[in-house]
Amino acid sequence: MAREPLSVVVTTFDNAETIGTCLGSVAFADDIVVLDSGSTDATRDIAARLGARVEVRPFAGYSAQKQAAIDLARYRWVLLLDSDEALTPSAAERIRVALESPEAAGYVLLRREWVFWRWQPERARLNHYVRLFDRTRARMSGHEVHESIVVDGPVRRLDAVIDHYGERDIEGRVDKANRYSSLQVRDRHTRVPRFLRARMVFYPTIAFARYYFWRGHWRGGWAGFVAARVHAFYAFLKYAKLYELRRSSDEGRRRPFEGEHGKD
Known part of the structure; x- marks a missing residue:
């Protein structure tokens, strides 16, 4: 069954260490956009080499920068990732299946955290965020921090995990x-x-x-x-x-x- 085409959007700044893992995990996407805010390392080169469309704009704040990246997407369905995040293989498959016949305007994904020197324990509660959404019915919240996707329509939880590498120390x-x-x-x-x-x-x-x-x-x-x-x-x-x-x-x-x- 054919699925809805998917755009992945990522905002970056000096993330050469993790951008390759991030983009490699979404290689199945039909469109990958990286909005960089002026990296001085190899972030943009790595992203371009992996087939992403790379744009550069000054940082306008977390919410505004992510909204600008969403606006660059070619397709209606968008997966929003940070540059220090990566989909697990099972998450990628569940997203593909969900887009064969979307039943909501947005989907909540789970996130597993790297905590200093180890992954959070398996039985610890996972954070969860709307990350997969129909961009014609969604927008960034506008908050300076802890920004989120606001969806105009039903939201469902998808049993899909994002790995977040976060702060290493x-x-x-x-x-x-x-x-x-x-x-x-x-x-x-x-x-x-x-x-x-x-x-x-x-x-x-x-x-x-x-x-x-x-x-x-x-x-x-x-x-x-x-x-x-x-x-x-x-x-x-x-x-x-x-x-x-x-x-x-x-x-x-x-x-x-x-x-x-x-x-x-």
Whole structure:
């Protein structure tokens, strides 16, 4: 049975280490688009060698950049991947089957995480995201961070797994927590939640427990423990930066050299 043609869209920046694995996993696609934001390594060369259409545009933010990549797709059905992700062979087959007779406007795929030095444990909960969709009925959410696909129509879960290689070390994960928490402040600055001091005190512990125990990362040994601690730190940073924003907004920020003692 003939299937709907598929475009795969990928956004990249200096991802030479993983782009080959990413694109190799979707070699069955009818159209592969790579939107690069100015890589200085071999990312674009590798992508072109593997048959992708490569475009270069300055980075416009996570959501806007992905929407721009989606807009470059030739076909109605789109699979959205990050450049450090790759489909498992079984996921590729399930996508091919789903596109023989699509029963939804979008499909949720599962994602398995590489956690520092090992894959997350088999029985830990997998993240899940809409990644396969009819682009005439879908769009990016517009958020600065944790952007997602918003679908106008039914969404179903597809038993298909994406492997995510992510941050390879603790430093990279902490840097990401710092960067993403700042972006979340930009997303939420007009609707700052109440009780920020209480949230700073209590929510990191809740975030740790949810990640480590409820999602099952305790099964991942020390890698799971460290990841849970960084996740808790991210929760703290998010509310601490919102608290800082509210204080500077309510009271105004007065620099030391602007005070009376700093004048000539």
